Amino acid sequence: MKCKILLVLFLMCIALFNSGCIGEGLTADQIAEKMEEKQANIEDTSTTVHMIVTMDDEVRETEIKMIQKNPGMSKSVVFMPEEMAGQTTVSNGETMWIYDPATDQVTVMPLPETPDDFEMDYAAAIGSILNESDVSLLGTEEFDGRDTFVLIVVPKEDDSSFGSDMKVWVDEETWTPLKIEMEIEDEYNMVVEYRDFEVNTGISDDEFEFEIPDGAEVIEIDDFEDLFPVDMGLDEIKQASEFEVLVPSYVPEGYGLDSASYSQTSIVSGVKESVTLFYSNEDEMILVSETFYDGEKDSNSLSMMEGETVSVNGEEAELYTMYGGTMMLQWETEDAIMSISGSLDADEMIQIAESME
Numbered sequence: 001m002k003c004k005i006l007l008v009l010f011l012m013c014i015a016l017f018n019s020g021c022i023g024e025g026l027t028a029d030q031i032a033e034k035m036e037e038k039q040a041n042i043e044d045t046s047t048t049v050h051m052i053v054t055m056d057d058e059v060r061e062t063e064i065k066m067i068q069k070n071p072g073m074s075k076s077v078v079f080m081p082e083e084m085a086g087q088t089t090v091s092n093g094e095t096m097w098i099y100d101p102a103t104d105q106v107t108v109m110p111l112p113e114t115p116d117d118f119e120m121d122y123a124a125a126i127g128s129i130l131n132e133s134d135v136s137l138l139g140t141e142e143f144d145g146r147d148t149f150v151l152i153v154v155p156k157e158d159d160s161s162f163g164s165d166m167k168v169w170v171d172e173e174t175w176t177p178l179k180i181e182m183e184i185e186d187e188y189n190m191v192v193e194y195r196d197f198e199v200n201t202g203i204s205d206d207e208f209e210f211e212i213p214d215g216a217e218v219i220e221i222d223d224f225e226d227l228f229p230v231d232m233g234l235d236e237i238k239q240a241s242e243f244e245v246l247v248p249s250y251v252p253e254g255y256g257l258d259s260a261s262y263s264q265t266s267i268v269s270g271v272k273e274s275v276t277l278f279y280s281n282e283d284e285m286i287l288v289s290e291t292f293y294d295g296e297k298d299s300n301s302l303s304m305m306e307g308e309t310v311s312v313n314g315e316e317a318e319l320y321t322m323y324g325g326t327m328m329l330q331w332e333t334e335d336a337i338m339s340i341s342g343s344l345d346a347d348e349m350i351q352i353a354e355s356m357e
Helices: 002-019 028-039 122-131 234-240 346-354
Strands: 044-055 058-069 073-080 088-091 095-100 105-110 133-143 146-155 166-171 177-184 188-199 217-220 256-263 271-280 285-293 308-312 315-321 327-332 336-342
Touching (some): 133 166, 146 177, 308 346
Antiparallel strands (some): 044 058, 044 188, 146 166, 256 271, 285 336, 308 315
């Protein structure tokens, strides 16, 4: 979700300021052309991304140092939260390295080739954004030593690409967001700051080569496409998996198994396999997910959300209410983290979980 929000804001800010005023009537094609002209002058960027997310009175702070260079080179190092400090992702445009110091594990994979004729449809993207948003200029302000425009971005519809009002500080020099504030119904607040933002400092290509630490475990992925789950029949998945795949014997009336996917490759530390079962009726879908670990399991993915502790077959489980009324039930087995999500009530969620065998 965060990447989508930042892309939307990036395109919108470029569109607004290249046109000077939305009301002047520049077409999306003209705006996109001006946008590409401006971005063509940027060879490299560096910044420290600082993000604070507050949800249900829980506060989570993240800080990541990021550098990028054309064509397609990038590096990010996590500083906060403490339990993720040192996690590093490096790409030289052809190979990506992902290092987790907590497990002393490096994942190495080739990156897919980008076709020469691949082009983003800026005109369509910008036109869509402008059509679903009201953007107003509050004024100018200095942020972190750079002159910025301050915008208010308001979605016209509840189902727009980003779903809430935002305040955005946009760099006058590069027309990229340097600060974003977003709040949803006093329950969710996010502030993202791009500190020490610099462009065209002559970053060396050497920054985008990763030296594997002595003694680190190396996991090599031969093909980037191996990371994507494969649709398989349930019997095929059970035969392929080295773990016991559980299947619910109960689902609500009207639901049936629509499809299933299987993956035995992951960049997440410790994950050996994952299975997802998709159940559907005419209008809704239920997702049953099983993530199998080799060693310690990571159950912190929903740590920013306040859950209700319930019982599944006498064991503790967490029940979360997601946006839009969707529920998610999560619990652990000996080898896996299990989850069920869908537009169901708590009793039905628990009944499905307790029927898994």
